[in-house]
Amino acid sequence: MSATLASARIGVLTFPGTLDDRDAARAVRLAGGEAVSLWHADGDLQGVDAVVLPGGFSYGDYLRAGAISRFAPAMDAVVDAANGGMPVLGICNGFQVLTEAHLLSGSMVKNDHLHFVCREQVLTVENAATAWTNLYAPGQQITIPLKNQDGQFVADERTLDELEGSGRVVFRYSGWNPNGSRRDIAGISNERGNVVGLMPHPEHAVEAGFGPADATGPRGGTDGLAFFTSVLASLVHA
Amino acid sequence: MGRVVVEVMPKPEILDPQGKAVVGALPRLGFTQFTGVRQGKRFELEVDGDVTPEVLVAAQQAAEMLLSNPIIEDVVRVADAAVESVA
Numbered sequence: 001m002s003a004t005l006a007s008a009r010i011g012v013l014t015f016p017g018t019l020d021d022r023d024a025a026r027a028v029r030l031a032g033g034e035a036v037s038l039w040h041a042d043g044d045l046q047g048v049d050a051v052v053l054p055g056g057f058s059y060g061d062y063l064r065a066g067a068i069s070r071f072a073p074a075m076d077a078v079v080d081a082a083n084g085g086m087p088v089l090g091i092c093n094g095f096q097v098l099t100e101a102h103l104l105s106g107s108m109v110k111n112d113h114l115h116f117v118c119r120e121q122v123l124t125v126e127n128a129a130t131a132w133t134n135l136y137a138p139g140q141q142i143t144i145p146l147k148n149q150d151g152q153f154v155a156d157e158r159t160l161d162e163l164e165g166s167g168r169v170v171f172r173y174s175g176w177n178p179n180g181s182r183r184d185i186a187g188i189s190n191e192r193g194n195v196v197g198l199m200p201h202p203e204h205a206v207e208a209g210f211g212p213a214d215a216t217g218p219r220g221g222t223d224g225l226a227f228f229t230s231v232l233a234s235l236v237h238a
Numbered sequence: 239m240g241r242v243v244v245e246v247m248p249k250p251e252i253l254d255p256q257g258k259a260v261v262g263a264l265p266r267l268g269f270t271q272f273t274g275v276r277q278g279k280r281f282e283l284e285v286d287g288d289v290t291p292e293v294l295v296a297a298q299q300a301a302e303m304l305l306s307n308p309i310i311e312d313v314v315r316v317a318d319a320a321v322e323s324v325a
Binding site for chain 1: 251256304
């Protein structure tokens with residue numbers, strides 16, 4: 001199994017204005033995978049087994065967050081691969097790109113209080129069966145950083161009911177809703193569970209000494225690492 | 239050179255945090271009569287030549303595909319800027 005894990009190649013897609021691609025690549029490596037850098041203008045995904053769309057401000061968030069990135073050549077390939085079952089994770093701006101690309105439902109608007117938020121956020125894992133959450137326990141509470149201004153998840157009531165009814169609410173904010181997101185939703189998946197998007201940042205909580213505070217110390221938290229080990233596990237079982 | 243105007247507004251059911259901030263600032267300047275503000279976007283698309291019906295159709299498509307997100311916004315106007323200024 002370890003040989004298969006080591007050979008799993010996870011693409012990290014960089015747009016102009018992406019900030020967290022290096023952290024995402026590092027998270028992939030810490031989880032035991034090989035990180036492959038992908039460039040937005042290149043329509044070739046280089047045979048990767050999964051793709052991470054990292055956080056940042058692609059195209060300066062001009063027009064709407066994620067709106068212009070959606071039409072990058074690499075996104076056509078990502079949409080095709082996602083529809084074919086390839087695991088895709090969108091973090092923060094990456095989540096916004098996935099909603100603009102219609103791979104995920106709903107959209108993000110400005111935080112209800114209009115402020116940029118940067119905090120260590122507690123989430124409840126609502127669905128531990130997706131490609132990116134299978135090593136968490138249902139109902140598990142995790143703490144990972146949250147940092148954004150356009151983080152308020154919105155969708156119409158019918159879409160929200162559909163997401164709830166089909167188990168596609170993957171994460172909910174716990175304790176405090178930091179941005180006015182409908183029904184405290186922090187992250188969702190597509191129907192198949194291979195595409196997941198969330199506003200908080202698992203890739204910033206993958207190595208003790210550089211993560212959020214936890215029981216082991218001020219920066220001991222590594223609750224985000226299981227995103228990346230989960231996808232490697234799902235590739236082994238695929 | 240022709241110009242097409244496209245206007246996009248947040249959907250009525252979506253709370254508009256930016257508009258809310260603006261309506262909060264108006265009374266401080268003495269404008270107490272405005273009870274609500276919604277903030278949208280105006281695009282001006284330039285073309286070589288006249289704004290033909292085909293250009294307007296293309297502008298409508300561009301408005302729906304790129305300039306707006308139908309989940310949170312409505313395209314409320316696609317018009318020839320020249321006609322607009324006469325009206």
